[in-house]
Amino acid sequence: MNKPEFNKLQLLPEEELNIRLSRLRGLMSTAGIDAILISSNANIYYLTGRVFCGYIFIPVEGEPLYGVRRPTVLKDEHAAAIRKIEELPPLTGFTCGTLGLEMSSTVYSTVVRIEKAFGDAFIYRDASGVLAQARAVKTEFELEKIRISGIKQTRLYERIPKLYEPGMRDIDLQIEIERMARREGCLGQFRINGDDMELFMGNILVGDNADSPSPYDFAMGGAGLDPSIPVGADGSLIRQGESIMVDVNGNFTGYMTDMTRCFSLRDDLPQRAIDAHNLSIAICDRFAEEGRPGTEAKALYEMCRLMAVDAGFENEFMGHRQHAGFVGHGLGIEINESPVIAPRSKSILEAGNVIALEPKFVIPGVGAVGIENTYVVKPEGPMECVTHAPREIISFE
Amino acid sequence: MNKPEFNKLQLLPEEELNIRLSRLRGLMSTAGIDAILISSNANIYYLTGRVFCGYIFIPVEGEPLYGVRRPTVLKDEHAAAIRKIEELPPLTGFTCGTLGLEMSSTVYSTVVRIEKAFGDAFIYRDASGVLAQARAVKTEFELEKIRISGIKQTRLYERIPKLYEPGMRDIDLQIEIERMARREGCLGQFRINGDDMELFMGNILVGDNADSPSPYDFAMGGAGLDPSIPVGADGSLIRQGESIMVDVNGNFTGYMTDMTRCFSLRDDLPQRAIDAHNLSIAICDRFAEEGRPGTEAKALYEMCRLMAVDAGFENEFMGHRQHAGFVGHGLGIEINESPVIAPRSKSILEAGNVIALEPKFVIPGVGAVGIENTYVVKPEGPMECVTHAPREIISFE
Numbered sequence: 001m002n003k004p005e006f007n008k009l010q011l012l013p014e015e016e017l018n019i020r021l022s023r024l025r026g027l028m029s030t031a032g033i034d035a036i037l038i039s040s041n042a043n044i045y046y047l048t049g050r051v052f053c054g055y056i057f058i059p060v061e062g063e064p065l066y067g068v069r070r071p072t073v074l075k076d077e078h079a080a081a082i083r084k085i086e087e088l089p090p091l092t093g094f095t096c097g098t099l100g101l102e103m104s105s106t107v108y109s110t111v112v113r114i115e116k117a118f119g120d121a122f123i124y125r126d127a128s129g130v131l132a133q134a135r136a137v138k139t140e141f142e143l144e145k146i147r148i149s150g151i152k153q154t155r156l157y158e159r160i161p162k163l164y165e166p167g168m169r170d171i172d173l174q175i176e177i178e179r180m181a182r183r184e185g186c187l188g189q190f191r192i193n194g195d196d197m198e199l200f201m202g203n204i205l206v207g208d209n210a211d212s213p214s215p216y217d218f219a220m221g222g223a224g225l226d227p228s229i230p231v232g233a234d235g236s237l238i239r240q241g242e243s244i245m246v247d248v249n250g251n252f253t254g255y256m257t258d259m260t261r262c263f264s265l266r267d268d269l270p271q272r273a274i275d276a277h278n279l280s281i282a283i284c285d286r287f288a289e290e291g292r293p294g295t296e297a298k299a300l301y302e303m304c305r306l307m308a309v310d311a312g313f314e315n316e317f318m319g320h321r322q323h324a325g326f327v328g329h330g331l332g333i334e335i336n337e338s339p340v341i342a343p344r345s346k347s348i349l350e351a352g353n354v355i356a357l358e359p360k361f362v363i364p365g366v367g368a369v370g371i372e373n374t375y376v377v378k379p380e381g382p383m384e385c386v387t388h389a390p391r392e393i394i395s396f397e
Numbered sequence: 398m399n400k401p402e403f404n405k406l407q408l409l410p411e412e413e414l415n416i417r418l419s420r421l422r423g424l425m426s427t428a429g430i431d432a433i434l435i436s437s438n439a440n441i442y443y444l445t446g447r448v449f450c451g452y453i454f455i456p457v458e459g460e461p462l463y464g465v466r467r468p469t470v471l472k473d474e475h476a477a478a479i480r481k482i483e484e485l486p487p488l489t490g491f492t493c494g495t496l497g498l499e500m501s502s503t504v505y506s507t508v509v510r511i512e513k514a515f516g517d518a519f520i521y522r523d524a525s526g527v528l529a530q531a532r533a534v535k536t537e538f539e540l541e542k543i544r545i546s547g548i549k550q551t552r553l554y555e556r557i558p559k560l561y562e563p564g565m566r567d568i569d570l571q572i573e574i575e576r577m578a579r580r581e582g583c584l585g586q587f588r589i590n591g592d593d594m595e596l597f598m599g600n601i602l603v604g605d606n607a608d609s610p611s612p613y614d615f616a617m618g619g620a621g622l623d624p625s626i627p628v629g630a631d632g633s634l635i636r637q638g639e640s641i642m643v644d645v646n647g648n649f650t651g652y653m654t655d656m657t658r659c660f661s662l663r664d665d666l667p668q669r670a671i672d673a674h675n676l677s678i679a680i681c682d683r684f685a686e687e688g689r690p691g692t693e694a695k696a697l698y699e700m701c702r703l704m705a706v707d708a709g710f711e712n713e714f715m716g717h718r719q720h721a722g723f724v725g726h727g728l729g730i731e732i733n734e735s736p737v738i739a740p741r742s743k744s745i746l747e748a749g750n751v752i753a754l755e756p757k758f759v760i761p762g763v764g765a766v767g768i769e770n771t772y773v774v775k776p777e778g779p780m781e782c783v784t785h786a787p788r789e790i791i792s793f794e
Contacts, residue, residue, distance in 0.1 A: 006609070006620065011624055039592070039593075040592065041592075041593065041595060045624075045625050049624060050624035050625070050627060051595075051612055051624065051625060051626065051627055052612045052627075053593055053612040053613070053614070054612075069612075070610065070611070070612045070613075070614070070719070071610030071611060071612055071618070071719055072610065072719060073610055073718065073719070101505075103504070103505040103506045103509075104504055104505070104506045105504055105592070106504060106505055106592060107500070107501055107502055107503060107504055107505065107591070107592055108498075108500040108501070108503055108504065108505045108507075108508040108509075108523075109500045109501045109523060109525070110505075110592065111505040112500075112505075126505075126506060128506070171579075174579075175576055175579040175580055176576075178575070178576070178579065179572055179573075179575070179576045182568075182571075182572045182575065183572060185622075187597070187622060187623055187625065187626055188597030188598065188626075189595055189597055189625070189626045191595075194504070195436070195437065195438075195502070195503060195504055195507065196436075196438065196450055198438060198448075198586055198588075200584070200585030200586055201585065212403070213467065213468030213469065213470055214467070214468060215448055215449045215450040215451075215466075215467045215468055216450065216467075217450070217467070221468070223403065225582075225584060226584055226650070226651055227408055227442075227446060227447035227448065227651070228442050228447070228448060228584065228586070228650075228651030228730075229448065229584055229585075229586045229651075230447060230448055230449075253623070253625075254623055254624070254625030254626075321470065322467070322468055322469060322470070333625075
């Protein structure tokens, strides 16, 4: 964080802020929303380039108003220091209209308090979808941050084989990967939208632990080390003939990339696992080719699924004992953004979408195989891949 | 996670479950709530000893009903596999009554959907307070988990001086502490109640970075490495004459302890910093002595504050440029539980409360000093401290 900007609230360049506001206002107009009130960290970061505790009030016409609770030192010509939400409405100059709130990411009691503060003259609407739509199309400024995360995450993945030592359990390797990630500049914070999802630094799955179902809506599971956080590494020894899948946090810039690679102790996984892994690479390549502006997300899901079915991997596609209901997901500030590549997704791809595709397979007795890459939808031509580590199964020894 | 229990939903011993249910039902009766519907990970863990994705319906009289979405393999005589909330109400046998929901930890749109699923014959109430009250009094089973976390966290803190190497920045030391914590069994997950708070593995503050205010409602701040997560280490070099405050994640068992200790490069911090540190130790000792069942939390806050004021540290108490509004907080499954030791707290201490007290001081030009310990309120006598690392400022060289 640049010290001179320490007290500055708005860290986005003016031109960048205008691009984002303009897109958001267009979507607000279409949705019939006169103003939006934002308080989530993810959306505050999107609209200022920093996290603060407070609110942003964005009218369709006119300047945004920043109501800052903490830190109190933040300065901006449109900022007001407030202690509580009740102080904000008089400052907005609005006394009625349709007010959009983050109803799908703010707790119930807070939304009720906001509605009470603004009063009965307003009509309240869920603006979560509008904000998600705005954020789903990344600007060049955002894509640069994503590309930098991709470069750093790639460097991390290339070093993973050197971190292995004989006798390691999954968690031992994970701890060394976590350390290397942090040394490479990983910020640690793994932002997830919604109440239910929890994950620490990522997921390392060895052998049949990949077939342990988890409560969380991730592509893969794992039993975890404790029933209080039942996902990921479970203490399995890294053994010959089993796969090691690594899917760890790619937040190096405030914007995340998502990448998965597979390893083995020696170059000796069963042919069926190797076939499934190569199929995953083929699905990614086909996806990158077919994902253009105007493509339906659900059609892409079906294309991926059919490739798995046609190759005889229907039962192992996206899990074996438990199957994930998607094969890819948008990402950026949060790990689960729009569009989702799923059977009933209503999304249609747009240039600037950033999508992690993770066609994975769980092969009983071997473990999880397959890769995950992060792709950018381009105005023309195939998608741009921003995660570049070698795609084949790399052996440690 | 014990493999035989892999498919078992209810991991709490029957007697333990009955203690928790009995306390919760008593509080529900007092609040006039006929049944509670739970879906947050923290409360599901509290009532089953594991996290799953779904719901627990707990009537004041009768058995709890578990509605399980994921993982689908979970078995229990009172469990039903459901795909969505709309399938649950018919299974409960209830058609009307007062239904308590987690309105202060569930997003607005989810609460609205639950209310629609149960229908207009129910009256809906916020049961967040009732659940917080239940969880604020720990059972012996829970206290054992907290004591184990305390022992492991203590072992971690005792090793910190050995992790220092000349030329380290705050973040370099933090990364080595994170690794050591994970090797000691830290689960990583740092559960926080509420929308706004974010922290990765903990907070290392060196020198004047301790005086950089943060948006988050933690006792101390720090500028952080990136404006997307502006808290904690900012890349400051560890230098002679400045304090190093370490406050890292104590979740080793699903239940957290919270401990802070201070270090210096050599044994040469200015006397005013040493005085403030010793005052923090004295405040902790006094707190442990005075904190008995029946004591008002706000009286304890005032006692701590007055000790700081009387010693001439009013301006540095709980921050310098920005001051935290509390000196201690309950903790357990989450880092911010009841009771809070704050000026307007309405809590009265009960035996079984677990409270982290963190009387800290920011001395300009030196950094943060003071300690934090986790205490258990006992039925009689002074509080039990469960965090045992040496309390004085330890020098690295």
